[in-house]
Amino acid sequence: MNETEKTRYSDEELQEFKELILKKLAKAQEDYELLRSNLDNSDGNDVADTSPTFKILEEGASTLGKEEAGRLAQRQLKFIQHLQNALVRIENKTYGICRVTGKLIPKERLRAVPHATLSIDAKMQ
Secondary structure: OOOOOOOOOOHHHHHHHHHHHHHHHHHHHHHHHHHHHHHHOHHHOOOOOOOHHHHHHHHHHHHHHHHHHHHHHHHHHHHHHHHHHHHHHHHOOOOOEOOOOOOEOOHHHHHHOOOOOOOHHHHHO
16 A cells, blocks of 8 residues: 555554654753743843943843844744644644645655644645
8 A cells, every 4th residue: 555545654653753753842842941041041141340332232132132032932832832733643643644635744744844734735735
């Protein structure tokens, strides 16, 4: 039976994807914690003993850095949620099925984007 005829991935295939997702999830959570700790500790560099002009420039750069780090942390959190949702689909045995076409998403796409819910065809529409 070829993949175009299959309606879902086998338990063995789902286990392979689960292991891949768990690795990506661990790394994503590690990255998120790093971003969060950078945000929480970003006030540690005090420039009180330098010139007032430099202090203003430094605070501006610090604020920009915090905003960027905040955006990155939000994106990372969203990625973590997508990976967690993919694990739920694995448990439900619905993982890898395109939510538009109902056909299997190719393994190559799932290996590259393990939280994908759309096939390339559906995404292009």
